[in-house]
Amino acid sequence: MSRPALLPLYINGRFEEEGQRFDNISPVDGRLLNQAVEADAAQVARAVQAASDALQGPWGRYSVPERAALLHKVADGIQARFDDFVAAEVADTGRPLHLARTLDLPRAIANFRTFADLAVAQVDDCCETPQADGGLLFNYTVRKPLGVVAVIAPWNLPLLLLTWKLGPALAMGNTVVCKPSEETPSSAALLAEVMYNAGVPAGVFNLVHGFGPGSAGEFLTRAPQISAVSFTGESRTGSAIMKAVADGVKDISFELGGKNAAVVFADADFDAAVAGVARSSFFNTGQVCLCTERVYVERPIFDRFVAALKARAEGLKLGYPDEDGVDLGPLVSRQHREKVLSYFALAREEGAVVITGGETPQFGDARDQGAYVRPTIWTGLPDHARCVREEIFGPVCHIAPFDDEEEVLRRVNDSPYGLACALWTQRLDRAHRLARRVQVGIVWVNAWYARDLRTPFGGSKLSGLGREGGRHSLDFYSEISNVCVKL
Numbered sequence: 001m002s003r004p005a006l007l008p009l010y011i012n013g014r015f016e017e018e019g020q021r022f023d024n025i026s027p028v029d030g031r032l033l034n035q036a037v038e039a040d041a042a043q044v045a046r047a048v049q050a051a052s053d054a055l056q057g058p059w060g061r062y063s064v065p066e067r068a069a070l071l072h073k074v075a076d077g078i079q080a081r082f083d084d085f086v087a088a089e090v091a092d093t094g095r096p097l098h099l100a101r102t103l104d105l106p107r108a109i110a111n112f113r114t115f116a117d118l119a120v121a122q123v124d125d126c127c128e129t130p131q132a133d134g135g136l137l138f139n140y141t142v143r144k145p146l147g148v149v150a151v152i153a154p155w156n157l158p159l160l161l162l163t164w165k166l167g168p169a170l171a172m173g174n175t176v177v178c179k180p181s182e183e184t185p186s187s188a189a190l191l192a193e194v195m196y197n198a199g200v201p202a203g204v205f206n207l208v209h210g211f212g213p214g215s216a217g218e219f220l221t222r223a224p225q226i227s228a229v230s231f232t233g234e235s236r237t238g239s240a241i242m243k244a245v246a247d248g249v250k251d252i253s254f255e256l257g258g259k260n261a262a263v264v265f266a267d268a269d270f271d272a273a274v275a276g277v278a279r280s281s282f283f284n285t286g287q288v289c290l291c292t293e294r295v296y297v298e299r300p301i302f303d304r305f306v307a308a309l310k311a312r313a314e315g316l317k318l319g320y321p322d323e324d325g326v327d328l329g330p331l332v333s334r335q336h337r338e339k340v341l342s343y344f345a346l347a348r349e350e351g352a353v354v355i356t357g358g359e360t361p362q363f364g365d366a367r368d369q370g371a372y373v374r375p376t377i378w379t380g381l382p383d384h385a386r387c388v389r390e391e392i393f394g395p396v397c398h399i400a401p402f403d404d405e406e407e408v409l410r411r412v413n414d415s416p417y418g419l420a421c422a423l424w425t426q427r428l429d430r431a432h433r434l435a436r437r438v439q440v441g442i443v444w445v446n447a448w449y450a451r452d453l454r455t456p457f458g459g460s461k462l463s464g465l466g467r468e469g470g471r472h473s474l475d476f477y478s479e480i481s482n483v484c485v486k487l
């Protein structure tokens with residue numbers, strides 16, 4: 001049997017194949033896709049040192065427009081290998097081809113182009129302060145790179161979320177060491193090839209594959225020369241990383257877990273709300289931090305809404321990524337499916353009414369070796385049920401009735417998470433009023449996952465620390481100083 005393809009590390013402008021290997025398994029049918037090199041502590045240390053050295057090299061002398069031009073070249077490189085990146089993302093995640101083509105790749109390209117352009121357009125503050133002696137103080141802001149940024153990404157939107165951080169980090173003159181998820185290493189490996197071919201100076205972009213604790217992830221966060229960690233992943237991982245960087249008082253940007261709510265009022269556009277909640281609950285097989293897992297529906301339309309969402313869920317096609325009309329792929333791995341199935345069992349123990357789903361489909365073909373689950377809807381659980389409080393990260397939601405605004409606001413806010421919320425109502429006065437009182441970072445009204453990359457993105461409570469997007473990213477990835485001149 002031919003040896004599986006190997007995804008190398010990329011350190012200081014060189015591809016490295018030396019090291020222990022780990023398997024990358026297809027969530028569609030369980031076959032071996034390729035292997036990746038697991039970076040050991042010495043390799044991670046070399047990557048961080050290369051990034052640190054590169055700050056003093058040519059990259060440190062690039063102007064903002066020169067950095068922006070290079071990032072546009074990277075975006076051009078991704079565009080030129082669009083189909084290769086789609087194939088890599090689809091192979092690792094099992095997502096429908098159309099999803100990778102319409103979301104993951106366009107956003108990866110946009111993440112570089114947007115922050116290249118925002119960096120060039122960025123204008124900083126200055127001010128004059130008259131002095132009692134008739135003199136003047138002239139203050140102005142100077143923006144410098146933070147230094148070496150550790151970028152650690154999750155598996156649910158692998159390329160989108162890696163480049164969401166890479167774009168601004170590089171635009172602001174930092175150097176980076178990236179650690180993609182062990183579940184989805186392929187598109188990051190392609191990105192290293194694009195960086196190399198675009199002429200990104202050696203050491204500016206480094207890629208290490210591996211796991212978290214006791215592996216590349218932890219080695220990276222504990223490296224003394226890193227100046228900041230930009231992390232997207234589970235809240236408990238965020239806590240672990242916070243501990244790892246605490247002694248060094250490093251800058252951190254965390255985009256963490258969620259247990260997001262959708263609120264549907266009786267006056268909502270019913271069909272739009274059903275379609276919107278079906279999308280926000282089952283999109284990417286429920287593997288988006290912004291996905292809805294708690295649905296609150298005003299009592300007069302509750303039964304009708306449950307029936308309509310059931311019909312939507314049962315109409316979703318689970319299939320191979322390239323199948324015509326496929327809506328949902330598998331979960332990212334058998335291991336993650338075990339976690340989701342454990343909540344399917346827990347829901348029954350907690351007394352849920354299973355409206356639809358709650359089991360694995362039987363295809364009778366290779367997909368039975370994959371990680372598919374059926375889209376699932378529950379009702380009847382109390383607000384304190386673990387299935388209503390804990391992030392499941394699968395195609396599942398619980399629907400509960402409510403009677404008034406104050407009640408539903410209290411229940412929506414009664415969560416350890418605070419990432420996103422979708423409000424469905426045609427009374428925009430109510431929408432604006434509630435949007436200000438919901439304890440989340442992102443509120444959509446009559447929409448979900450509609451994005452403008454200039455807006456602040458992030459969560460409160462266990463859902464994260466800081467905001468990225470637009471000037472928020474430029475600020476996070478900059479060391480900002482003030483210069484005060486007496487005139």
Ligand SMILES: NC(=O)c1ccc[n+]([C@@H]2O[C@H](COP(=O)([O-])OP(=O)(O)OC[C@H]3O[C@@H](n4cnc5c(N)ncnc54)[C@H](O)[C@@H]3O)[C@@H](O)[C@H]2O)c1
Nearest residue numbers: 153154155180181211212217218233234237255256257289
């Ligand atoms: N808020 C957001 O924008 C957002 C976006 C996507 C995913 N997420 C969250 O991510 C989770 C799913 O992704 P996941 O399973 O990959 O998360 P995860 O926390 O298990 O892993 C994320 C990344 O962190 C690495 N890692 C794990 N432990 C580490 C440690 N101790 N030190 C350093 N690195 C470590 C992993 O190898 C991986 O690359 C969900 O909770 C989801 O809500 C949040």
Ligand SMILES: O=C/C=C/C=C(\O)C(=O)O
Nearest residue numbers: 156164287288289290451
């Ligand atoms: O799974 C979480 C999705 C995060 C999405 C973004 O960070 C984005 O759209 O920029």
